[in-house]
Amino acid sequence: MPVGEHWDLSVRHIAYHAIAAALEEAGADQVDALFVGNMLSGALLSQEHLGTLIADFCGFRNVETAKIESACSSGASALRVGHMAVASGMHDVAVVCGVEKMTDTTGENTTAGLATAADAEYESAHGVTFVGLNALIMQRYMYEFDVPLDGFAGFSINAHRNGAHNANAMFRKPISLDTYLNAPLIATPINIMDSSPVCDGAAAAVLVASERVGDYVTGHHPGAVQILASASANDTIALHDRRDPLFLEAAYVSSQKAYVESGVTPADISFFELHDAFTIMSALSLEATGYARRGEGWHLAADDAIGPNGRIPISTMGGLKSRGHPVGATGMYQIVETVQQLRGEAGEGQIANASIGMAQNIGGSGATIVTHILGS
């Protein structure tokens, strides 16, 4: 399902679109559970109970349903619930869908809705937004590590260059350094080109226990991809309570858990779909997952170590910046794109010899971080 402004479609339509595509590709003829990752349906659409709303619209009856919410990491959290359901043997076939509809209301309402991921009484009540929180991190980071104004430009340029090849991306046009440098500020030092867009989207996957793939999916199963590791960790809800506001401890912990679970090291990973909601988050994610020392993550962008042929390709299908950030759906877009890369179906954006991919989804200002490692 392409990310964009889908004024002609409701949340149930875009979710169905993604789920139907996933079921058709898998050739699955049975569904036992539907887990929906979503953040804002209550705040922006006055609609909760999404698990059953969407199952109903898909024609599923007598299946387990639930909406899973962990702010912007809702998509990956839902995948993790689906993973636990089939890995435990509790369900044979689980469908996971991340979905978000952000353009049905005004920009100020959406901004206020996103701010509910922060501490309502001690952050949002003072007028800080999500952009604002990321700006506070970026300002301090630039001060402590002496980063120039264009130090983060490479993250945005890389994302747009890669997103140009992704049919599901919202912005499919490369940008220049000049475009980045002249972009309007939204919260100093963050400009529009540091920030991912508000949009609608839905992405889905079908999950079956590895050893039983052949029993349940008849379609594309040579293309089935394995979840090698799934891990999640939390930190304080408020940025101001972090032990070190410039270090994503939850990203460190969840990626370390995932490395141990999969037996994979950062050097084994072919590409990394990180949570580039803001360029500063790319730098902090690379530092927390073992690709750069503290304060040096931005060097990887400046040196283009993050490009398709670089040491660690990131945002290979455009990332949140260019593909778009429909918040509760983002984690599942990361997974679908990781699967496309591992199957060799990423078209012009294909990473050569991609065999292991990592996806990391961040909720709030670093408060919930979910890491998945997938292998072909």
Add this chain to the structure above:
Amino acid sequence: MSIASLWRTRQQRYSLEGEICPECRQAIFPPRDVCPHCSEAAGPLHTMSGRGEVYSYTKMFNVPNGFLAQRPYTMALVKLEEGPMVTAQLTDISDEEVEIGMPVEMVTRKLREEGDSGEIVYGYKFRPVFAAGD
């Protein structure tokens, strides 16, 4: 924030009332049931001095509902002298003078014109501290 929530947090918003942990002696703001530093039961109430310094700041141009009249404004992370950090707006400032490390003090100001129930919400903001004679 609802009226009930505003009433519950009034001592925090008007006088920065936090706690000192009886176990590890660290200052905590706002009060918690469990100390985030040592995981023991958090301790007796303690009112912060209101003095601190700017850890980081941002001038915000896109703002949420309820804050549109004040746009743009400067948000900061303020490191209180007792240790805890708070998120708050800076006030009584010109753009040029804001910098990391700048000493600030708490003042009570209008936070937003209209809350969820139409009330005016007051709370803490921070303003620069000038040395005597400035």
